[in-house]
Amino acid sequence: MMNDRGENSEIWLRGNMRPAVVMAAVFTLVCGGLLASLWLADTPPAPLMVGLVRAFCVITATVMATFLVAASRARLERVGDTLRVRLALFRSQDVPLDVVECFFLGSHPLEQPGTVPDDLPTHRVGTLVVRLAERAVEWHERLTMSEWGTWHDGAIVCDGRWCEPLSADLVRTLTRRLVEAKRTLANGPPSEGHGSTGQTPVGVGP
Numbered sequence: 001m002m003n004d005r006g007e008n009s010e011i012w013l014r015g016n017m018r019p020a021v022v023m024a025a026v027f028t029l030v031c032g033g034l035l036a037s038l039w040l041a042d043t044p045p046a047p048l049m050v051g052l053v054r055a056f057c058v059i060t061a062t063v064m065a066t067f068l069v070a071a072s073r074a075r076l077e078r079v080g081d082t083l084r085v086r087l088a089l090f091r092s093q094d095v096p097l098d099v100v101e102c103f104f105l106g107s108h109p110l111e112q113p114g115t116v117p118d119d120l121p122t123h124r125v126g127t128l129v130v131r132l133a134e135r136a137v138e139w140h141e142r143l144t145m146s147e148w149g150t151w152h153d154g155a156i157v158c159d160g161r162w163c164e165p166l167s168a169d170l171v172r173t174l175t176r177r178l179v180e181a182k183r184t185l186a187n188g189p190p191s192e193g194h195g196s197t198g199q200t201p202v203g204v205g206p
Contacts, residue, residue: 007080016164019071031056083097088148103131125160
C-alpha cells in the first residue's frame with residue numbers, strides 16, 4: 001500500500017487513537033466551559049479576558065488536532081529495506097531491517113501512588129519490544145515521547161496503550177513478516193517501490 005508520502009509501505013503495528021480522543025474530549029469540555037462562562041456572565045467580560053479565552057481555545061484545538069493525527073499513524077511501518085519507527089510526535093526513525101533481530105512481548109509497571117507492589121498484574125501495562133543487533137550501536141538509543149514508548153540499549157519498547165492490541169499472534173505475524181522481508185532483500189534487489197538509497201537512514205519527519 002502507499003503511505004501519505006507516496007511510498008510503497010506495509011503497516012506492521014498500528015497506532016491507537018482512543019487515548020488521544022479522550023484527551024481531546026476533555027479539552028473540548030474545558031474550552032466549552034470557558035466560552036459558556038463568558039457568554040452567561042452577568043456582566044460583559046473584559047475584552048482582554050475574551051481574547052485570552054479565545055486564544056487558549058484556538059491553541060488547544062490546533063495542538064489536539066496535531067496530536068490526533070500523530071496518534072493515528074502507524075507505530076511500526078516497513079518502508080523498503082527499513083522499519084520506520086514512530087515514537088515521537090514530529091519525528092520518525094528509519095531503522096535498517098538487517099539490524100532488527102526479533103519482536104517479543106513485555107510489560108512495565110505503571111506509576112502508582114503510595115507503595116503499591118510493581119509486580120501486580122493489574123498495575124502493569126503490556127509492551128512490544130523490538131530488539132536490535134548489538135553491533136548496530138548507532139541505533140541503540142533515540143529520544144522518544146515516553147508515553148508512547150522508550151528506546152534504550154538497543155531495545156525499542158512500544159507502550160501497549162498507544163498501539164493496537166498486543167498478543168502472541170501479533171508477535172508471530174511480525175516475526176514472519178521480518179523473516180520474509182529479510183529473505184526477500186537477501187535474494188535480490190528490492191522490488192519497485194522498495195528501493196534502497198545505499199545510505200545510512202537518518203531521522204525523518206512523521
